[in-house]
Amino acid sequence: MSAPTAPTPKPTVTEREARQVAEAAREQAWRKPSFAKELFLGRLRLDLIHPHPLPAEEHVQRGEEFLAKLRDFCETQIDAARIEREARIPDETINGLKELGALGMKIDTKYGGLGLTQVYYNKALALVGTASPAIGALLSAHQSIGVPQPLKLFGTQEQKDTFLPRCARTDISAFLLTEPDVGSDPARLATTAVPEGDEYVLDGVKLWTTNGVVADLLVVMARVPRSEGHKGGITAFVVEAASEGVTVENRNAFMGLRGLENGVTRFHRVRVPAANRIGPEGAGLKIALTTLNTGRLSLPAMCVGAGKWCLKIAREWSATREQWGKPVALHEAVGSKISFIAATTFALEAVVDLSSQMADEDRNDIRIEAALAKLYGSEMAWLMADELVQIRGGRGFETAESLKARGERAVPAEQMLRDLRINRIFEGSTEIMHLLIAREAVDAHLSVAGDLIDPDKSLADKAKAGANAGVFYAKWLPKLLAGQGQIPGAYGEFHREVDLSGHLRFVERSARKLARSTFYGMSRWQGRMETKQGFLGRVVDIGAELFAMSAACVRAEHLRRSGQHGREAYQLADTFCRQSRIRVDELFGRLWSNTDDLDRKVVKGVLSGTYAWLEQGIVDPSGEGPWIGDAHPGESSRKDVRRKIPKS
Secondary structure: OOOOOOOOOOOOHHHHHHHHHHHHHHHOOOOOOOOOHHHOOOOOOOHHHOOOOOOOHHHHEEEEEEEEHHHHHHHHHHHHHHHHHHOOHHHHHHHHHHHHHHHHHHOOOOOOOOOOHHHHHHHHHHHHHHHHHHHHHHHHHHHHHHHHHHHHHHHHHHHHHHHHHHHOOOOOOEEEEHHHHHOOOOOHHOOEEEEEEEEEEEEEEEEEEEOOOOOOEEEEEEEEEOOOOEOOOOEEEEOOOOOOOOEEEEEOOOOOOOOOEEEEEEEEEEEHHHHHEEEOOOHHHHHHHHHHHOOOHHHHHHHHHHHHHHHHHHHHHHHHOOEEEEEEEHHHHHHHHHHHHHHHHHHHHHHHHHHHHHHHHHHOOOOOHHHHHHHHHHHHHHHHHHHHHHHHHHHHHHOOOHHHHHHHHHHHHHHHHHHHHHHOOOOOOOOHHHHHHHHHHHHHHHHHHHHHHHHOOOOOHHHHHHHHHHHHHHHHHHHHOOOHHHOOOOOOEEEEOOOOOOHHHHHHHHHHHHHHHHHHHHHHHHHHHOOHHHHHHHHHHHHHHHHHHHHHHHHHHHHHHHHOOOOHHHHHHHHHHHHHHHHHHHHHHHOOOOOOOHHHHHHHHHHHHHOOHOOOOOOOOOOOOOOOOOOOOOOOOOOOOOOOOOOO
């Protein structure tokens, strides 16, 4: 058998080539309706989400039974303070989760899993995430993006039979895409998988491998070189973590999630059977993005749990702590923060539950809804935790251990703030989410008019695109001038003691305004539109607010109809919508009145050293060393720090 070909060098790609790789990986067609897609096109398709979809009774019973067991486990078997103190999840806790079946919440019962729906999987993550965010991250990374989900969607029957029973009960999995010099730009992926007979030989280094330090199975994204009989491209593999040549070189430590088993993993001539390849060669990124379509919902689910906890602590503390003769909650400066936490928690839960139920029903394409839930949830949960720290004052900044040592309740508010911070980066940073959602939001425009602004297209192609665009916009633009939002009494079924109908009329009007603004931006900047990231980010943020308002109203009406705190739900939805409308109006104003051009000039000055004088008068404790660690392929020279969890 001949020696494998030497690993290919790290690809050097242009900006355009990188965009082409990302574009090829995204789902091109829209085979099912999408509420959020319609919203960005100026259409409030309330019929897609109202009446609120509901789970089947059997799914509810199965889910509630597991939640009861999980709650008991969280209250009796999880020592959150110990995890924070020791910066690791104890072996016995992980084994307890395995025995409970928590590793297989989303895995079908025929493979030994619990077969929970997305709704109840998310409720479970919200629950366990409040006991320990590190455990929430472990379970989410294993099931949302680890081995089970891509195999469920793209695996062969043989792969499912081989790996899913292990993932359901005994084996922890991890997802390995990021590299030291490759984040949200996978076109430059350097890890290679060179075909050799009925195997592939992996070489490369992966960074920030959540669960990688304790994982038994890995999903690895690697580049297969094009050769005779091999299409090549970025490809997904299931890799045994104990394989020869796999080394966990470092266990990373962070400002939050101190129990997170996240590391640096090196592959040196690791042999992987071709039978372990998920899907065809070159399909790796598509598999990753499709997996994330629903996988992203786990993160905002844990943000919902964080919001609920923030509300509980804010209520109990603010009713007890007095200032100037009355509880601090009754002082407007503090009360407004509590109102924000309560209303936002209600809306965020509405967004996650609605998106999750739509995922379970599989009648709608929820790629935008899930991305909006991740974006909105991560940003709002961080704000809620920050407000809680402020409400708690000095006690909010003090650690739970210190509070306990001097005889007070050990409230980990500062830890919650630290733990939540990563959510704005995990699974696509806020900035990347803005671009990803914006691309989907303008898909209809690019489908009919994209060739007009593509410099590589011929005059004939541009002429054809112009004709198609003319037909599309002749029908679409007039519909943006008037709608239900201008009709008094529209959405009257949401007019109760508290009136939510006006908020839905605002959403409808704002959706049309957003669509007009997007069209104007495309007309104004054309091919330069993709560089207007500030504009696109605000467009997406407006869409997120409108989606959250819609979900909040629909949830309030659902709770009213089912007799579950309907009056209170209407009050919370009304408050949230009023707060959200203020943010939407501000964002609309900032679409056209902003400092984007000035900011670009300042950035160029900063990079050129024009303002280096401003940095004088400090010392930099960072020390020496490269900004980006060495990731050249080769044999590891470091000790393997992989942590093997002893079986109970």
